[in-house]
Amino acid sequence: MVVTKNSKKRKLQGQGQVQSSAATTSATSVKGKDEENSALPSTVQSDNMEPVAKMGRWVNKERVLVFSSRGIGSRERHLMRDLRALMPHSKPDVKMHKSEKLLEINEIAEMKNCNKVLFFESKKNQDLYLWASNSPAGPSVKFLVENVHTMDELKLTGNCLRGSRPVLSFDSSFDELPHFQLLKELFTQIFSTPHNHPKSQPFIDNVYTFSINDNRIWFRNYQIVEETGSLTEIGPRFVLNPFKIFEGSFGGPTLWHNPHYTSPNVYRRAMRKALAQKYAIRHHNKEKNEERKTTLGPTYKKDVTHDVFVTIDSSQID
Numbered sequence: 001m002v003v004t005k006n007s008k009k010r011k012l013q014g015q016g017q018v019q020s021s022a023a024t025t026s027a028t029s030v031k032g033k034d035e036e037n038s039a040l041p042s043t044v045q046s047d048n049m050e051p052v053a054k055m056g057r058w059v060n061k062e063r064v065l066v067f068s069s070r071g072i073g074s075r076e077r078h079l080m081r082d083l084r085a086l087m088p089h090s091k092p093d094v095k096m097h098k099s100e101k102l103l104e105i106n107e108i109a110e111m112k113n114c115n116k117v118l119f120f121e122s123k124k125n126q127d128l129y130l131w132a133s134n135s136p137a138g139p140s141v142k143f144l145v146e147n148v149h150t151m152d153e154l155k156l157t158g159n160c161l162r163g164s165r166p167v168l169s170f171d172s173s174f175d176e177l178p179h180f181q182l183l184k185e186l187f188t189q190i191f192s193t194p195h196n197h198p199k200s201q202p203f204i205d206n207v208y209t210f211s212i213n214d215n216r217i218w219f220r221n222y223q224i225v226e227e228t229g230s231l232t233e234i235g236p237r238f239v240l241n242p243f244k245i246f247e248g249s250f251g252g253p254t255l256w257h258n259p260h261y262t263s264p265n266v267y268r269r270a271m272r273k274a275l276a277q278k279y280a281i282r283h284h285n286k287e288k289n290e291e292r293k294t295t296l297g298p299t300y301k302k303d304v305t306h307d308v309f310v311t312i313d314s315s316q317i318d
Helices: 005-040 074-086 104-111 178-191 264-296
Strands: 064-068 116-125 127-134 140-149 167-170 206-213 216-224 232-233 239-247 252-259
Touching: 064 074, 064 104, 074 116, 074 140, 104 116, 116 178, 127 178, 167 178, 178 206, 178 239
Parallel strands: 064 116, 167 206
Antiparallel strands: 116 127, 127 140, 140 239, 206 216, 216 232, 216 239, 239 252
């Protein structure tokens, strides 16, 4: 095969073009890499951020069993529902029959894996009692619940996040007497939401207040509106009149008895007696007035001209 000079030149020119194109592509690729490296930041933004804190362990395993006996009214049932909504660590149960003994509640709490109990007991379909107990070791307290007002009934403007952790505020009178100190510790363990509870929220936006007035415990629930401390009431409202403190759970020796406590039966009997006494006094005064009129006659001076215009029949004339 004969190779001419022109063919050699064309071959050399083609090789030069390939080499130049390869050089240009390598140069452009290096230039593009340099531009990318210059555009990317030297450090990633996530490296400067703090790591997300992991949720702590759920150490406090307090669980509260909230249920009632049969025979409670609609208002009491709504109060029980409000307390369940306020406490994410509470557990419900069916109504307990009145023929069952109170000591069986400890077995129910054990089956529900609860160590605190709030039991609403109804008497005569008009009296509501509340048992607050540390199951199964004790102690337990029996209250008479008075002046009940639920959230739906009050329709207040306050509101809070469901499942949020509350702040418990106690009156200074709780530190003065031993039985009030025991009640303070029992309320703290029952109403405080455990830290890192699965159903709780990591927010604090409401306050439970327990104040003592007239030998009774007044409960209120407020919303924390601003950081300055302004509050707005949420509800519910109720008053607890402590009756007895027992050593055991739903029984046992009596540790303290309220000397100022008056049973609702005694109060109603006194009211009926006062009404009966009022009627007896009015009837007695009426009898005394009739007797005085018959014995003493008229109690005023008779006018001489009083009988001037009295007509006399012919039969009365002598």
